[in-house]
Amino acid sequence: MSSNRRQFLNTLAVSAGAALLAEPAWTQGKAAAMPVSCNQYSWITFYAREGREWAADLDVSLSEFASTGLAAYEPAFTQVEQVNRLLPYLKKYKLVMPSVYVNSSLHQAEEGAKSIESVLAIADALKPADTKIIVTNPNPIKGGSDQNKSDAELTEQARNMDKLGAELKKKGMTLAYHTHDVELRAAAREFHHMLLATDPKNVSLCLDVHWVYRGSGNSQIALFDVVKLYGKRIVELHIRQSKDGIWQESFGEGDIDYPRLAKSLNDLNVKPHLVLEQCLEKTSPKTMNAIEAHKIDQVYLKKVFGV
Structure with a gap:
């Protein structure tokens, strides 16, 4: 499952302790005021189950999205043209786009340079939307394989990611690193x-x-250790719930203790941008459509996070 999105898009404690002291530029001196978003990928999975394609008719798709009461949308982009195509529909349905998900490949020097150039071009195209956060999950060596990146490739990837983040910062944007399960392999x-x-x-x-929960063997211990280590660097949450390890149709009580997560972040005085991503997998229940599910998502989200 961790390769699906990509296919669609074509000294620890000491160092971590220092990281806790850092605060992203866009949150300094103020609380985040971004409305709750929903990622397009969850809608893609609901539409696919019905034999529909999300991108086939964005007018219809975004009208259904807006009918749920959601005010903010997090799409995924691989090229500038996709941004230009989307912007008129956001205006039509009065949707904002505080964050986007952008594909990247950063573990090889030449490919990394091209990827940085592409992401920065997309960032420039996003200026009319006042987008603040660029989320990226660097590609694995090969989707669906068990091959891990070498130390040299991880070094190159980190260098390129830092460079990309520095360039986005100049544009008034924040780069947010995202993972699936593959990045949690080999002692994470x-x-x-x-x-x-x-x-x-x-x-x-x-x-x-x-994905952190699943990638660590369905472990809340690992999830909350990540919050302890890197909590101050969290600018965005992708929110999904499962029961007995299976993704559910709507966000609610389940395997992950979200009230505890909300409290942990509040104790750190961290107010991340909240992005619903309650996706479906083959074994998910089949009792409701995307509109119904996303209305329910917002009710429980407000109960847990107060927004």
């Missing part, structure tokens, strides 16, 4: 190195709660 060395080898002023964290 890719995940930790991306945070420990980058400057917190340049690279923040988009905590995809369930």
